[in-house]
Amino acid sequence: MSSSLAPLLEAVALVQDSWADADGGADLSRAQLIAVNNALGVLRRTTDAVHAEVAAGLARESRRELGPDSLARQQGFRSSAQLIATTTGTSTGDAARLVKLGEATARRTNLLGEVLPAKFPVVRDAMCRGRIAAAAADAIVTFLDRVLLRVGRSVAAEAEELLVEKAAGLSLDEVRKLIARTEAHLDPDGVAPREDELRARTSLSMFQRDGMLHLNGAFAPDKAAPLLAAVHGYVSAEFAAKRDGRDPAAADADRRPLGQIQADALVHLAEHDLSCESTGPLNGATVVVRVDLEDLEHGTGYGLIDGTDQPVSIGTIRRMAADGGVIPWVCGADSEVLDWGRTRRLFTPAQRLALAERDGGCAFCGLPPQMTKAHHIRWWARDTGPTDLTNGILLCETCHHLIHDNAWDIHIDGIGTRAKVWFLPPPHIDPKRTPRPGGRARTELIA
Structure with a gap:
């Protein structure tokens, strides 16, 4: 003892x-x-x-x-x-x-x-x-x-x-x-049996009390993915509207908590499905599934769905592909330019996919990619930073301000989607400035 x-x-x-x-x-x-x-x-x-x-x-x-x-x-x-x-x-x-x-x-x-x-x-x-x-x-x-x-x-x-x-x-x-x-x-062979267990626990209960409808649900990863993508997209669009067109100090400013906005998102989805007339922005919401092409072709291994923690089997990925179609994407192929230097200011969709593959979402706090933006590490205007993967990072709005307002530094170790992201705290937080891992390297087994 x-x-x-x-x-x-x-x-x-x-x-x-x-x-x-x-x-x-x-x-x-x-x-x-x-x-x-x-x-x-x-x-x-x-x-x-x-x-x-x-x-x-x-x-x-x-x-x-x-x-x-x-x-x-x-x-x-x-x-x-x-x-x-x-x-x-x-x-x-x-x-x-x-x-x-x-x-x-x-x-x-x-x-x-x-x-x-x-x-x-x-x-x-x-x-x-x-x-x-x-x-x-x-x-x-x-x-x-x-x-x-x-x-x-x-x-x-x-x-x-x-x-x-x-x-x-x-x-x-x-x-x-x-x-x-x-x-x-x-144990990639164990992914499918674990999925079966989660599907068996999938449920949605509804009851009315005190004049309100109460929902209590649990969804397996493949069922949760489109729901998460749509709700996150709606919330992201609402936050963008707040930033771009509304005065936060105004009397009529939208100060609703996140839970209320997410409830509105679910209602919006139901209204749209019933009438196809009530359309609204989902901020480019889509379901992104990550899997090696060789694993997909041979039916081995497993894949990951953006926004969910539980890996999914190849069988599930194939079913999702059959339902929604598959867009092949090869990072760095000759047909797609991923480093634009100073010729473009905004990151392209292909670059965002590459950054999502590397960062897994907000590289600092882990929010899903749908709730992030691609930012220049070295600023475009102030530091003449290029619009390249080595100078790009996915951050949610909160973490973007936190990092810049508090003088954190960001270092990218390596190139491409397997590069590792490091955050260096300012001296007043850590005098030694010990690097902290960010992105997918924090919680995933990547090279």
Whole structure:
């Protein structure tokens, strides 16, 4: 246990140091708020590591075969999970997941009493050092357990190292996206069965209450793709209209929240389908499916749909192609110019497709391509930047202003659609200006 306590004590000291000059949260400066928040993040992650190890010990001392000597029963609980849930104020399900994580990352002993390495030592080490939280570690461990028999221990060990390395600094949603792409890469034959499970859960319920219609839906990736593209396109068009033709300070300015605009988008789609008279802008909305031509021809591998996290099978892609038609696009072919230099100011549709292939959407926050614009890294007017892929990047409006207003720098490593995007924070955010990965490289397995 001492190996886990040392980082925990260091994290506590870090919180104390960052809080030392302030008397309560209300008195913290901006720099102190960031410092305390970062320190609390480290503290929470290291606490998770210790708690997972303790949970594994509680489960070991509360196993059923101990009968009345079970530690949980002696304390008045049915199981170790109930004991943990009661003492920490969490749910029994969360406590059970913590126990499972502790058992997967704790050191083991064989029948001779010899100490063995943890089942997932890389995850354990990252948790003990405060690099990943319990929720991310649990998602990784659950995934590795699921694919271990199919891919073998050596491949699973490589996946463990890669996932832990990339998961540090990602949100839980981004870790789940990373895991989904990794699973499709390691086990492409398993994509179709997982799709069948998702289709079986597809549903839409409707009921009226308090004078309003309530919708609750769940859609498989191929069914969600056109819905997402249309709604995002409508929302993007509304935001563009706000920017281009409306005064945000005016009394009649549209200040509706995103949820209301998305509701209007769904109504618009229904009205258009019923009458074909109520037309409105969808800001070029379309469904973009990404797949290797060789995989499509041979029926192997998998593909990705812009705006959805779950990879889809080749069979699904072929059905979508049959329904909507396929436009072949070869990045960099002689028939299409992708680098225009200073001869054009605006990025072409082909260039946007190439940038979407590289960035996957907003390269900074991950919004889908339909909600982004192609921007010059070195400005066209001020810096005489060319309209080339190496000088282009997809950003949503919010991130575009955030980057320029706060003096972030952008670096493109490599050329073409497999280039990697890096964001360099300004010195007042990070004095070392440590590059942060952007684009698809954050959550996907790309070269």
